[in-house]
Amino acid sequence: EPEVTQTPSHQVTQMGQEVILRCVPISNHLYFYWYRQILGQKVEFLVSFYNNEISEKSEIFDDQFSVERPDGSNFTLKIRSTKLEDSAMYFCASSDEGMRGYTFGSGTRLTVV
């Protein structure tokens, strides 16, 4: 079964550093998403991306965050200057043109120290 692949599985970074989380969506999917889950809390929507642009973003997705699809396969989330409160599990997801296929990756655990 096709998978969404996220790397790395765990990243530790110092406060103020830039971090890039990487995702390889399912190849024929057109819609891409990032979510985050602070430990023990709700899964929160960050951003959706379609046709090479952001289609929707949440209040969490401020100027410190950006997304990019640098080539035909990768989808990245960049945090420019990490804060302690950015520590969370970040999930990438992709979807096809319908309500059927919506697949999450296994997540990247980001720890900001």
Added chain:
Amino acid sequence: GNSVTQMEGPVTLSEEAFLTINCTYTATGYPSLFWYVQYPGEGLQLLLKATKADDKGSNKGFEATYRKETTSFHLEKGSVQVSDSAVYFCALKTSYDKVIFGPGTSLSVIP
């Protein structure tokens, strides 16, 4: 706006007990409904889904029926196992929109 409410738990059950986790939603239009499961230390796995009213999603002994009249999608399992211990998230999605998650229900099954 769209939202999902579910019992937050934690829920503790003995093995082979009957499980119900309530979920209700508010949505414009006709959403698809999902249950996701998150095992300790792992990511989100789709457990089951239903895309229209009266559909029943089922997987691994779990079931949920899309009830439009009560805007509910309660998760049930007739006999839980220790391996079912996890956090369960009810969620909805409209069209190509984002998935909106409920707060999650932690389930612990004891032998």
